Structure formats: C-alpha cells, structure tokens
Amino acid sequence: MTRRQKRPDSPEEETSRLRSAAQRLTEAVRRDPRVQDAAESLRERARMWRETARSRADLHLEELVERRYRGQPPEALGALLAQRRREREDRAARLRARRALLALAETPEQRRVLTRVAEATPWAGGEEAEVRYTLLLDELAPSGNAEAEMAVHRAIWTLAERRVLAVSPHGVVTACPLRVLPERAS
Numbered sequence: 500m501t502r503r504q505k506r507p508d509s510p511e512e513e514t515s516r517l518r519s520a521a522q523r524l525t526e527a528v529r530r531d532p533r534v535q536d537a538a539e540s541l542r543e544r545a546r547m548w549r550e551t552a553r554s555r556a557d558l559h560l561e562e563l564v565e566r567r568y569r570g571q572p573p574e575a576l577g578a579l580l581a582q583r584r585r586e587r588e589d590r591a592a593r594l595r596a597r598r599a600l601l602a603l604a605e606t607p608e609q610r611r612v613l614t615r616v617a618e619a620t621p622w623a624g625g626e627e628a629e630v631r632y633t634l635l636l637d638e639l640a641p642s643g644n645a646e647a648e649m650a651v652h653r654a655i656w657t658l659a660e661r662r663v664l665a666v667s668p669h670g671v672v673t674a675c676p677l678r679v680l681p682e683r684a685s
Contacts, residue, residue: 509626530641536607539614550594557587593624608654611639620674632670
C-alpha cells in the first residue's frame with residue numbers, strides 16, 4: 500500500500516523538458532524537404548529582387564552621369580561606367596545561367612541537389628567550393644532515412660545521366676557547362 504508517489508517536477512525541470520521538446524520539433528520541421536524547398540524558393544526570389552534592384556540603381560546612376568556630362572563623361576569616368584556595365588552584364592549572365600541550371604530539375608529532390616551545386620558553381624553565381632556526394636546526402640537527407648537518401652541518390656544519378664551534373668571517382672559533384680547539355684525530349 501505504500502506506493503511511492505512521483506514528485507512533481509520542479510518548474511526548471513519542466514521548462515527544460517519543454518525547451519528540449521520544442522528544439523527537437525523545430526529541427527524536425529527544419530529538415531522537412533517541403534520546408535527546405537519553400538525556404539530555397541524565398542531565397543531565390545530575394546536573390547532575384549536584389550539583383551533587379553542593383554541593376555536598376557546602376558542604370559539610373561549611369562543615366563544621371565550621362566545627363567550631367569551630356570553624353571560625354573570624362574575619360575576616367577567613362578571607363579569606370581563601362582567597367583560597371585560589364586560587371587552588371589556578367590552578374591546578369593550568371594543569374595540567367597543559374598536559372599537555366601535550376602530549370603533542368605524535374606523533381607523537388609533534383610531541384611534541391613541543383614540548388615546546392617549551383618551555390619558552389621561560379622558560372623552560376625555561386626562561390627568556388629567543392630561539393631562532395633556524401634555531403635549532399637548528409638545535407639539533403641540528414642535523418643538517415645533510407646527513403647530520403649534514395650531520393651537524393653536518384654536525383655544525383657538522374658542528373659548525371661542527363662549530363663547536367665558530373666560525379667568524379669572521388670565523389671566530387673559539379674555542374675556541367677550548360678552549352679554541352681543535350682536537348683530535352685518533351
């Protein structure tokens with residue numbers, strides 16, 4: 500008859516348990532592919548808006564300078580404007596290449612793989628970096644779930660078969676230049 504009664508948790512313990520549960524739930528939601536896709540879509544839109552705003556500001560500055568000097572800016576200023584114009588055109592070309600690369604995705608997993616590879620591809624507007632096959636698996640299927648990992652494997656190898664991506668014998672994944680891509684059958 501003398502059962503040991505469970506003592507109620509202290510407020511600190513209860514808070515700690517709730518905080519831990521909230522952190523686990525947050526991490527599970529963050530790893531959900533749908534959430535990752537939505538976040539990437541928002542980042543891509545923000546990137547496009549920033550580039551559009553930057554281009555408009557550059558064009559407006561050039562117009563102001565040309566009006567000020569009636570189309571004949573001093574030589575140094577003309578060279579600076581020409582350099583800025585080339586840089587703007589290069590950024591726009593990289594942005595178009597990125598969009599073209601991402602447009603080759605046929606599934607959400609392929610889009611996630613291409614997005615990650617594009618971030619490490621300079622001609623697609625990314626920073627020079629090495630993307631390893633195992634890193635892609637860890638980032639895109641962090642749960643270790645066999646089904647999620649298989650979807651990423653399929654995405655990588657389907658893109659490699661279509662010659663969108665190349666996978667080295669050492670496991671380095673790179674994007675193939677767009678000009679060598681075969682036409683897609685519709």
